[in-house]
Amino acid sequence: MDAFHKHVGIAAPLDRANIDTDAIIPKQFLKRIERTGFGQFLFFEWRFTPDQQPHTEFVLNTAPYDKATILVAGPNFGCGSSREHAPWALLDFGFKAIIAPSFADIFYNNCFKNGILPIVLADDIVASLTELAKTKPGTELTIDLEQQQVIVDDKTVYTFEVDAYRKMLLLEGLDDIGLSLQHEALITKYEQDAPFARPIA
């Protein structure tokens, strides 16, 4: 996983509530056995007509938003299926961060595992960022993970919360399996009298 420190990029507005992982990556594209190559299918049914022509009015099909790396979306983003293909598709398309008033749990968690930063900001802040991205296409935002800030311009800086441990993993680009395996002795000790783990004989 790539480390995340500071990112500057174009913001794309997608102001819908409850954008689910079926919309982010429809199931017909889940059959690949790799982690990569999903970007072409991102928001497929919104981006393309049934005969595979781009929907010209969909935001990510129009310049400069086709180069966006920050998505500004509505509440409960990423609800539905646990498919990690959703953050893989967003990442493969070029997104590094998603800003929304709230996220669904599993999606939120999956983002961190893949080096995407999900940022929760208050409704009115997300609304004003959406407005800005819409009315001034190409607006760049700066995201500073170390400082936990979304910087619009010199005067407008929004601070966000992020769990300290997740922040550390992302800043360092660390593999959390490796970290857990450092506690192998504790795992083995637990297993010696694991009360509910019942081997499949």
Add this chain to the structure above:
Amino acid sequence: MSSKKTLIDKIWEAHVVREKDGEPSLIYIDLHLIHEVTSPQAFEGLRISQRKVRRPDLTFATVDHNVPTTDRSLPIADPISKQQIDTLRENCHMFGVPFADITSADQGIVHVIGPELGLTLPGKTIVCGDSHTSTHGAFGALAFGIGTSEVEHVLATQCLQQSRPKTMQIIVKGKLAKGIRAKDLILGIIAKYGTAFGTGYVIEYRGEAIQALSMEERMTVCNMSIEAGARAGLIAPDETTFAYLRNRRYAPAGEEFESAVVAWKELCTDEGASFDKTLEFDADSLIPQVTWGTSPGMGASITDTVPNPADISDPVERRSVELALQYMGLTPGTPMTEIKIDRVFIGSCTNGRIEDLRSAADVVKGKKVSSHVHAMVVPGSYEVKNQAEREGLHTIFVDAGFEWREPGCSMCLAMNPDVLAPGERCASTSNRNFEGRQGRDGRTHLVSPAMAAAAAVAGHFVDIRTFA
């Protein structure tokens, strides 16, 4: 901390391997279920980092999402589905993971077979790369869906890094009226409280209406906890649970079972224990539910009409309702009972169990599917299918004009060839009505099995309480 504990606290505390301030806890996983769609990249990750599966004996795999529901002796037509199924078979072989293959008598939807095989037991922590893992909470297990990176993490370590969830109780008071099922209950709860009220929480369902539910109905309720945004939902085990588990293949047997029951009886919320949040729901006044929109929370009673966006003051919500009605091709004010349907799907991990099939068969017995409706029944597993055939349910369905299929997820997510055509409207017993979920531009209405069966016969939604 108070010595009074919730069931969630008890299970959590029994599984902590390591705790440190400022870090998530390392918790032990007792059962890891695997399927073909969310696992290939995890096994690949193990190979790349030269790790092995720590506890193949606590891991169980099957194929369900992609499998065709037609004749199993024929080759799989879609080469990419075939590749995923073959890949899982090879991975299980290579890493020593028990595997119920496509032709195995144990094959079925992963959340249907776990309980059937007695793999799902009270007090366990259970994970699967699938959000509906919450189903297993019906047994008083802490069961939740994970992403593929976490699948790899569990394969390698048999643990997960997790922060302690917040606890919620939903107390369901009263009694469900005749004809009202668990599906109506959970749809009613989500219609009332929305699709995100559970975010960050594990929910314990309590109250007399919950205790009165059968094991299979409890699974339906816990299954859709994820549609409320919750990580997991669970119900304390009781005599209903123990009776279900007795003589299941992988459950304890004989004296071991009796001593397990003694331990399982401790798995309840102590009197006076406190939850982070409490909600109440009244079962008495619940009537059959139908969703009209593109989110499971967009639901109504069968006696209602399609809502009018103009009546909604919140602009964000108004816009989502407008978009949903546009997608669903519905006009505000239309009575739910006047919505005509083209397709019926009875199946899924929500409602593909034997009791679901029985309740649907009860409704269609001696009747015919409406001439403009294409209806199918997809049992949740071979065990369900075989049981249904022993009871003659398949004949009832086939005589009425239903297709009788082989087990799998099928049109719940339409990854296999069972797909809605654009514009087709479906009465479905599954759990999600998102745009495109059952096929591009397909329109899904979530209902109980009895309501789906009645709609198949009538050709439009009907109130099951008055349907004869």
